[in-house]
Amino acid sequence: MKKPNILLIMTDQQRWDTLGCSGNPVIETPVLDALAAEGTLFTSAYSGTPSCIPARASLLTGMDPWNTGILYSSGGGIASGMGGGFEYTLPGELAKAGYHTQGVGKMHYEPQRALNGFHRTVLDESGRVGDPSFVSDYRKWFEDRKTGDYGYIDHGITWNSWMARPYHAPEYMHPTNWTVNESIRFLRERDPEKPFFLKTSFARPHSPYDAVPYYFDLYMRKSLPEPYLGDWCGEHDVATSGTEAWRGRRSAEEIHRARAGYYGNINHIDHQIGRLFYEMRNMGLYDNTLIIFTSDHGDMLGDHHLWRKTYGYEGSAHIPLIVRLPKQMESGSDRHKVDRVVGLQDLMPTILEAAGLRIPETVDGQSMLPLIRDEQVQWRPYFHGEHGVCYSELQEMHYLTDGKWKYIWLARQGTEQLFDLTADPGECRDLANSPEHREQLLLWRSRAVAVLQTRKAGLTEGETLVCQAGKPRIVPPKFTERMERWSRLRAGL
Structure with a gap:
């Protein structure tokens, strides 16, 4: 059987309940809803370490956080940076098996130009500069094409802020558009004699909550879900002054504006994924491609007076996950919804099994293909x-x-x-x-x-x-x- 192409789409900081197919009555995600209808929606998918670097390390290696050794994203540096030295990685195993591999967008590696098994990465690292000489590919592209005397964050909203406002530059310069443009460029210029593995990794909806005006205004006009407030969250109901505060009381107007920017960024990503799928269909690639959509972790968005991530609560740890098999792998027993509890470490073994490859012994995760096919399989009773x-x-x-x-x-x-x-x-x-x-x-x-x-x-x-x-x-x-x-x-x- 011909090896399938593999497209791994990853958003940054997207909570599980921000898809129409997950039951959100307000957000518009028609492309991802259609993908879920074609494939399988995992309703209990979780991030084992819900912040950027450790979550991505588990995805990269198929290992539990304790075994990647990364339990933090920041705060002292120890056991926090990605680094290298992994014996087996998902792109590395695919590259060894003859796949043409490329990562586009946010990788969050350290050093930032580390490949970790990819043949090439084209980077949008937001504001991160690990080396004084580093300039991301998106930043260089932005500076070369901007239409005036402005920078890529001149709207004044920083990378972990609860504040929100519309994007200040033309829509085509938003990192969401750039990420899809570069993904399409790879598909056009790749080695046509090899199957491909493409990781399309968006830097949004992670703050700044800077949706372009069309999407920002759309959700400013809507009635959005209110934050959950538990009977236990009084310790977080405190006055805060910082614009990147991880907790604290915010006004209803501020929360609505943050959610409008966040929802707008997701709607924008959904439309751009639709553009990627359109080009794949025109190239004859769509049907023979295993497509996975997920995120590294969620965003509390004011739930329980908390913001950002790193918490075990649903807004932070529960993530979206859709798996759509290529047509050649579909069977009549495929399930469209699975409620067994899964994690990011399960993606590597799932992809390797779909590609007919050996799963390294270092991998802690399990292939989800038996769950999709509704087969009897021993599965974890709970997730840690x-x-x-x-x-x-x-x-x-x-x-x-x-x-x-x-x-x-x-x-x-x-x-x-x-x-x-x-x-x-x-x-x-x-x-x-x-x-x-x-x-x-x-x-x-x-x-x-x-x-x-x-x-x-x-x-x-x-x-x-x-x-x-x-x-x-x-x-x-x-x-x-x-x-x-x-x-x-x-x-x-």
């Missing part, structure tokens, strides 16, 4: 995610979920939360102290202990969880091993 300190020690957490219940352990506070996601998808009622849910709490706590005690990292003692307040950060052994391997590779040893 985590994140270290980033904005505040209040954040460090571990979470477990089966898509129906959610347990969160706030490790440096030593507190627990329990949510019934079926009855309370917004996580507004914390059941951890509810007597009638005591058995459920003990069940999930025992599961957390079972996951963490194997690490022998001081997280557990017997059958209890050990509060991490005042303790140094835990550095996974795999991080140290990988950094040593990377150093030897760079030294040519």
